[in-house]
Structures are given as structure tokens and as C-alpha cells.
Amino acid sequence: MHNKINDNFNEIIEKVTKGEYNDPFSILGPHLINGYLEFRFFFPHAKQVIILDKTTKKELIILDRIHLDGFFQGKLKRNSYFSYLIKIIWNDSEQVIEDPYRFGKLLTDYDTWLLNNGKDNYSYEKLGAHLITLDGISGVRFIVWAPNAKRVSVIGDFNCWDGRRHPMRLRPESGFWEIFIPDLFKGQLYKYEILTPKNEILFKSDPYSFLNQLRPETASIIYPLPSIQIHTERQRKANQLNQPISIYEVHLGSWMRHSDTNDWLSYKELADKLIPYVKKMGFTHIEILPIQEHPFDGSWGYQPTNLYAPTCRFGNPEDLIYFIDIAHQNQINIILDWVSGHFPKDPFGLEFFDGTSLYEYQDPKEGYHPDWNTLIYNYNSPTICNFLSSNALYWLERFGFDGLRVDAVASMIYRDYSRKHGEWVPNIYGGNINLEAVDFLRHTNDLLHHKYPESALIAEESTSFYGVTLPPKNHGLGFNYKWNMGWMNDTLSYMQLDPIYRKYHHNQMTFGILYAWSENFILPISHDEVVHGKKSLLEKMSGIGDDKFANLRAYYGFMWAYPGKKLIFMGCEFAQYNEWNHNTQLDWYLLEHTDNNLHLGTQILVKDLNFLYRDTPALYADHRRSEGFRWVITDDENNSVYAFIREDQYENFILIISHFSPIFCENYRIGVPQNGVYDIILNTDDFVYGGKNILDNHEILSEPIEKHNFKWSLSLSLPPFSTLYIKLKVISC
Structure with a gap:
């Protein structure tokens, strides 16, 4: 390690003690200088620091405190490095630790090149906090990207959340910061403390954390990367175009709750209750609303702050893997809603991550989403695109999800989405297509189909954008399926009409056939149709009393026979009266009485439709x-x-x-x-x-x-x- 002892030594020490120095490995730890091994450490509030021989535990040298805030220094007559420990005497305790500043670089130059150029498909294996053993010592390797920061530190319970204790090494050629901290373990809390170019201090959770605290707490949690999950032939086959696909869309937090406390069911409890129900009802797939960690329950997961962390609302990552495995054992595939179009502005999250617009476009006309008060990922950045595409692969590979439904694709591919004239930035050709977002989607879909060829990649795309389900080589986006929003809007509009007026809108039920084979469609009756004053699906139907149920049953019959795969949101299968409320469970009590129960009858119909659909190739053989x-x-x-x-x-x-x-x-x-x-x-x-x-x-x-x-x-x-x-x-x- 090179030496920086010079005329500015005292100035450097002053910066270290104030947490303002961005090259801590040049000053801290062991340094060979003119036949001596010199040690320098900064331990705020320590009384004494002693170097021990690691093998014998013998005290070798008591270091001098050369700064009142806790900077210690001393040297031994040595011509080489050796194994040592640091003994710290505090006011009322002693501590023996390994020195994090004696370890070399963690990322290779090739690693940094791959990450900076967006070519590391498994970036989550390097970035974030990883439990590893280095030189025979167990601990955690931390790596984070913050190219514009003046200093980045790891903070946590293990260092009293003091950003001066564990400043990280900057790799200036790439903007990555790294450090290996020995003796840390699973379950400990941490964040990154970032000194911005404007000398502001930010406290950020880890973009690559594998587990995060539940709101309102925001720290990341040291947790192991899940093992690779194996996809079976049955899973792969079930996603194909020539197979029956009937999807039950679920918000895990409100499908069912503990009746006495209104608490959430855990992933394991959902495996015991939800999976048998879905199997009994004949659905082939479950699509779960986003479960990436999010601070606001009312976002339903669509404003995630930690894309790599499954929400701890329902348990830990192993519990989620158990839920998915039980589904697979019951011949049910699991699709995850995935949000790659925007992220919330919570200060602990990605916004101005290193004090600059790093994850988001800098210009608000490109980087701010007016509909949702969120920020838009900068698809011009290879590193950000790598962060997102690796995340998509992560959920399939490490949890065993069978596919992704990508949210709000239209908001990604149109630069003028929900913007007035003058409020958006044209692309380089003067058009309204976000060319880099299109490239990102094509790349991600290509990547997933290369790694998992039979994965189901579904686009919620509400426009007539050409080729959503065409391969990228044919100028398409590369999805397998697209939600048929036009069919949904037309048919629901028709069903809400008084029957006397339906004859004037007869074409609303037939028009969709004109484009039914322009894409590979899913017919979606999703959560978006039963919230925010839109009324429940039953209440959308024309008529009163029994007529509403009769209309809904006839509509379901039409839908299940119509070309396209099927999707309905939970509660629609038994004609719930109320709009969906994410704060409580579905109205299961409606099914309690069996005599002339219209809700139970609707539920039985959906079950029969599912099994009839699955058993009748004429209804699903779309390959023709x-x-x-x-x-x-x-x-x-x-x-x-x-x-x-x-x-x-x-x-x-x-x-x-x-x-x-x-x-x-x-x-x-x-x-x-x-x-x-x-x-x-x-x-x-x-x-x-x-x-x-x-x-x-x-x-x-x-x-x-x-x-x-x-x-x-x-x-x-x-x-x-x-x-x-x-x-x-x-x-x-």
C-alpha cells in the first residue's frame, strides 16, 4: 500500500476524524515504510489501541493517540505484513477485532468494466452486502455505486452508526466504493452514509440489499443471497402459447388476514391457504402484486424502494421461496409484478443517491413522473440498466418465479406519456419514443429468454405500440404476452350499459376480434378496475339484484371463451360487492351461507369455467x-x-x-x-x-x-x- 505521509499529514488526519477523507485505505491500516510496519486507526472515543499477534495473542505495541478524537498510530520493526488483531480499550469494555483496512481491492478491473458497461448480468452477486470468507476470515463485503460522492461509509449497529468508522475505498475509474468488514453476521442492520459533492450527509439503504426493515424503519439487513432455484419442465411448459393460462391476480396483504387481529398472513400461511384455494378453483397461475420492499402500503408495492428485497411484511426470503415451491408442487406457476419504470422519492432510497441525479434522469421533463410523484430511471445509463435487468433475472433465478408482468410499459416507452406539449423532451430524432427504454426492455427480455427460455414475460401496455410480443430481432419488445386493455375497456363499458341501450353499442363486444391476433393477448380484469371509485366488478354490471349477478356470469362465460389468456383479480371470482380495500381481507363472509347464495354460485361458475377451459384445447390452442x-x-x-x-x-x-x-x-x-x-x-x-x-x-x-x-x-x-x-x-x- 502506498504511503501518503507528507507535509499534509495533519490535515489528512483532521479530515479522517471529521469524516471528510475519500481515500481511507491510503492512511488507515498497516503500511510498510522504510523497514517499519506502521499502523494507523481511527476509533472515536477509544481510550487505548493495542496490536496483538494473531497467533499468540501477545501484545506487540500500544499505539499512540495522536488526535484527541481517537486517531491512533504506532510502528513495529518489520519488513513484511503479518497476521494481527486490534485490541480496543473503551471506557467500560474491551474489544478485539480484525482490521478491515488490511484487505486489498475487492472488485477486479474486469468486474468494474462489466458493471460500468452494463454487461454483468449477475451484478447482484457482486454489489450489495455479501457474507463471505476472505483470507480465512468471515465477514461482509460491501460494494456500492456512488461515483459522485466525496465519501461513502458503511454504518450500522456494529459501529454505532458512525460514518467515520468504516469509510470505503473508492475505485475512481468506475465510481464503486468497497470494503470488507470482518466478523459481521446475518441479521445486522446497515446503511450507507454518503457525503455529497455539496458536503451534505445522506443516509441511504442499499440498492442491492436482499432484505430491508419494515416501514417506518429503513435500514438494510445483512442477509445471504438465496440459492439458485431449478425450473422444471412442467413449469416451463405451463407458460406456453399453446397451453391454458388462467391467472389469479393477488395482493398478498389483503387476500386473507387473521380474523382476530387483521394481521397479515405470512408467506408460509399463504402457502397453506392460498395455494390450495387456487388449485381448487382451477387457476393455472398466480400473479402477485409487487412484493419488492416498499414504504407505503397504499402503493400496493408499485412504488418500491428496494428492488432486490422481498418485503418482510410476510416473512423472510426463505419463506417466499417456500411459498413458490409449494405452488410448484401443486402445478401452479407464479408470476411477479415487476416495476422498472419509476421509483419513489423517499430520501433513504434512490433519489439523488450520491447527491446527484444518479438513478434518475437529471431533467425533470425526463426524470419526473407527474402522475405518481415518482422518478423515472435513467435508461441512458448502462449501470442503471444493468441494475434493473439483473434484478429481473434475480427473481427468476434466485426465487424460482415463472415470469414477470412488467408494470406501466407505456409510461416507459413514451417520452410524452401523461405530459402536455412543452413538458417533455423529444428523442434524438425529434420523436416521442424513449429509444433507450425500448432498448432496455428488448435487452432484458432477450436476457431472460436466453437464461430461462420458457419464462412468461407480460407487458401491461395500454397503447397500440407495434410489436410488444414480437422478438427484438423482428423489431419487437420481446414480451410473450400483452394485456388486452382495449378489450377490457370496451367490454366493461358495454356491460355497464342499461340493456335497452346495448344495441347501439353492439360493436364493443365484437371489435376486439379485429386485432385479437395482432399480439399474444391476456384478457385482464385486474386490480385497477376495482379501486378508486370504479366500483367492484359486480357493481359495474347493469341492473339490480339478481340481474347484476346474471350479467356478470354471462360476461365471465363470454370472457373465458374469447381468444386470449385469462386474468381476474381476487374477489372478482365470487362477485364481491365492495371495492378492493388493501387494508383488510376480502369479504369471505359472503360465501358462508349456501342457500341460494349468488356469490357462492359465481365462485362455482369461475371454477367450472377454469376446468372446462383447461380441458378443452379448442378454447386455448392459440397456436392456430x-x-x-x-x-x-x-x-x-x-x-x-x-x-x-x-x-x-x-x-x-x-x-x-x-x-x-x-x-x-x-x-x-x-x-x-x-x-x-x-x-x-x-x-x-x-x-x-x-x-x-x-x-x-x-x-x-x-x-x-x-x-x-x-x-x-x-x-x-x-x-x-x-x-x-x-x-x-x-x-x-
């Missing part, structure tokens, strides 16, 4: 694209009737008829492609679902009467507000 769908009736607006056929590759088909008027239609004739006996395999108006069960005979014989461009047809009775699934049972010659 539009060939597996054809309209039968699109023009009966007076009766608000829609009919279409779903067909698999073996020409097995299901006829779906949805009737959205309150009139009972007798002797309704509809064309069918084959002669034979047909069976009504599902009727949303059935007694078991809370309906009136107006249909007595479920078998119907086709007749040689041409209708809807078919030679054969059926004569049916259509109950009010109902959807029928009809299947050919016996083919007649």
Missing part, C-alpha cells in the same frame, strides 16, 4: 391463431346476441352463445357446422350458479335448416343474461 375462431352471429343487436365457434386443430369445436338482454328468447335458431346431437355443457343461468335454470333439456338435435351460412341449425331457448357453451355430442349422417 385466427383459424380456430369464427363468428356465427355478430349482427343481432336487437337481441344483444353474440355467437362464435372455437375449434382445435382436430376440428373439435365449441359453440358459444352470449345473450345480454333481459328477454327470454324462445325458438332462437342458430347455424351449426355439423349434423348431430348437441349438448349444452355449460349454462351460466344454471341453478348451481345462482341462475333460474330456464332450460330443461340440455340435448338438442340439429335440423336441416340453413342458417348463418351453415346447412344445419339448432333451435334454442336463450335465457336472459346468459352464456351457453354447446358441444357436438353425436355426429349424425
